Amino acid sequence: MKLRFSRKTLCIPYAVFLVFFVIVPMLVILVYAFTDRNMGFSFGNFVKFFSDPTKLSTIVYSIVIALITTAVCLLIAYPVAYILARSKMKQKHVVLMLFVVPMWINFVLRVNAIREIFNWIGLLGEANYFNTVFGMVYDFLPFMILPLYTTLMKIDGSLYEAAADLGGSAFNGFMRVTLPLSLPGVMSGVTMVFLPSMTNYVVSDMLGNSMVTIVGKFIYEYFGSDWHMGSMVALILLIVVFISTWLTGGFQSEENVRGANL
C-alpha cells in the first residue's frame, strides 16, 4: 500500500498533543475542582472559596496588581513604540532590541538582581506592593512594546499625511487615526502582560518579601496539600482570565487583530 501524506495526516500529531496536553488536563482540573477527598461530587470547594474573605481578597489583590502593572507598562511602552515606529532612524531596530534584550537573560536572575538592588537601597520589605509592581513592569515591558511596535509600524504613513491634509492637528490625527488603528496591538499587549502578572508569583515572592500573595502562589501552595481546592482556584482563575480576554476583544478573529500578536 502506498503511504499517502495529506494535510490531514500532518494534523494528527497536533491533534494528539491537544487531546493529551490541553483537553485531558482541563478535564482533570474540572473533576478535581468539584470533588472532595473521597472523589465524591461536591460543591464544597466552591463554597469554601467564596466564603473565605482572605481567598477573595487575594483574587482582588491579584487583579489590582495586574491592572496597575498593565497600565504602567502601557504608559511606558506606547510612547516608546510610537516614537520608534515613526522615526526615520536607520538603527531603530537596535534601540528596539535594547528594550527586548533583558528577555533573553534568565528570569530568576533578573528578579534576583532587582531584589539585591532593593535590598541595597533599603526598599526590600519596606514597600512590598511597589516592589512587586516594579519587578513585573520590568519583566513584562517587552511583551507590551513588541506588539505595539508591530501594529504601529504597519500603519501606512500616508494616513498620517491624509489626516494632516484634511486639517487635523497632530493631536487630532493621533486620537482619530493612530490610536484606533493601534488598538489591536494595545489589546494584544494588555493580554500578554495582564495574565502573567496575575500568576507569576516568583516576582511577588522575591520582591514582595513573601508578604504579597497573588493567585498563582495560592494555587502552588494548595497543590502541596489539597489538590481539590487547588483545582478550584485554578478554575476560578481560568474564568477570570476568560472574562478579561473577552472584555479586551481577544476572541475577535477579525483581520484587525491580525499581526498584532507576536
Next chain:
Amino acid sequence: MAEHIIELQDVVKYYGDNLVIDHVSFYVNKGEFITFLGPSGCGKTTTLRMIAGFDLPTSGKILLNGKDISLLPPNKRPVNTVFQRYALFPHLNVFENVAFGLKCKRVLNTYRNEKGEEYTKKEKLSKKEIEEKVKKALALVDLDGFEKRSVSTLSGGQQQRVAIARAVVNEPEILLLDEPLGALDLKMRKEMQIELKEMHRRLGITFIYVTHDQEEALTMSDTIVVMSDGVVQQIGTPTGIYNEPSNTFVADFIGESNIFNGTVVGKRKVKFCGKTFDCVDDFGEGEPVDVVVRPEDVQMTTPDKGALKGEVISVVFKGIHYEITVQVGKYEVVVQSTESRETGAVIGLNIAPDGIHLMKPKYTTNVFDGVINKANKVEFAGGEFDCDVTQLYPGSHIDEEEYLVLPSGEKLDLTGTEVKVEVGLYDISISDDEDAGGTTGHIISIIYKGDHYRVIVRTGDSDEDEDFVFATEDLWNENDYVSIVIPKEKIKLTLKNTEEKKR
C-alpha cells in the same frame, strides 16, 4: 490677467544629499487644471508634496495668493490631496472618511446677545451641516447611499471616488491629485479622466494633477509642466507642448517623434537625412540643430515624388493608424498613416515646412573640471583617464622620469594641475565591463535620432554627479551600469589657470 494662486520661486529640495528639485520656478493660475508631467523620479510628486506641505523646500519660496506658505504645516493650508493609493482610513466607513476634514474644521459664527451686541464664536460644524455636506460630496462622485459601507469592501474605482469626495468636501482652494488614476484599469481610467474634467468645471477650483501618462496630461490639462531630472523642461498648453516642444526631451517624452541631427544651411533651410528641407524656424546658417518631426507629419508618396526615398522595413497596426518604419539610407523614419504599405516596398516621403521643428541642441560637447595626477593621467567625473598632457604646452615631451619637458628644457611636475577637459559627443564609448573605462555610471537617458542613439550616463554620487553625453549606434537600456571609455587622443585638455606648478 489671471491671479496666480500658487507661485514657486526658485525652489530647491534635497533629500539627504540627493538633489530632487533643482531651482524650480513657475506659477499656477487660479481655476486652471495644471498637470505636472514627467518620468518617475523627475520631481513632480515632490513638487506636489511641497505645495501640500508634506515636504518643506530646502530653499526658495512657495506663495499662495501672494503669501509665503513654504513652512506652513499641511493642516493650515487651504489645499486638499487625493493620494496615489487613496490613503482612506481603514477603520472608518465611507461617511466617516468623508466627514474627517469637516470634523476638524472650526468656523466663526456671529451671534447677538440680549443687549444686541454682536460677538463671534469659533464652533464646530453641526452634525446636520456635516451630514448635508457629506451627502452633497458623495452625490458629486456618484456614491449616493454608500455612507455606511466599509471602505475595504469598495472596488478600486469606488475607493478613488471616496478619496476625491473626502478632499473636495472641505471646499479647498486647490485640489492636489497625485497620480490618482494610476491603479485603475484603462477603461475606468478614461471614464474618470472625463469625470475629473467635468468635476473641475463644476467646482471651479484649481486642480494640480501629477501624472507620468502623457496622453492623460494632454487630454485633461489647461497647462502642462513637463519635468525631468528635477528641472522644468517646458510649460505650456497641451497643443503648444505637443506642436512646439522646446527640446528633444519633451519631443521624445510627449508623443512619438523622429529626432535627427541637422544643420542649418540657409535662411529657413535645414539639412538632415542627407537632404535639404524648407522649414519655418529661423536659425543662423551653419548652426547644428536637433530636428524633430512628428510621425503624422510625414507624408508617404511615390518614390519619384518624395524628398526622401526609402524601403518599408516594418508595418504595425495601431488601431486608428499604421506605424510604418522606413529605412532612408542609414536613417530610420517613422511614419503614422491611415494607409498601409507592404513591407519591402520602396516609397517616397515628404515633410511640410511646418512639420519640421528645429531646436538648439542641449549638448554639443562634454566639459569637465579635471586635475592631473602623479601618473600624468587626468582625474575627473570620479575616475581617471589616460591622456596626452603634452598638449598643454606645445612642443613639450615627457621624459623617462615622467616629468614634462618644455621646449626650453625646463622640467615641470604637472601633479595637481587643474585643467578643463573637453570630450566630443562622438568620442565616447561605453562598455559593460566595469574595468574597461576610466569611470562608471548609470544610463539616465536614451533618445533615438534616426541613425544613432544619444545616451546620457550619470557618474559619481548624487551630489557631485557628472553627465557624459555621447552618440552610439548600440542599443542600451536605461539604468544600465556601464563604464566610460575615451581614447587617449580624444581627451582635449586646456589649462585652467595660468599659474603653473613648478618643480
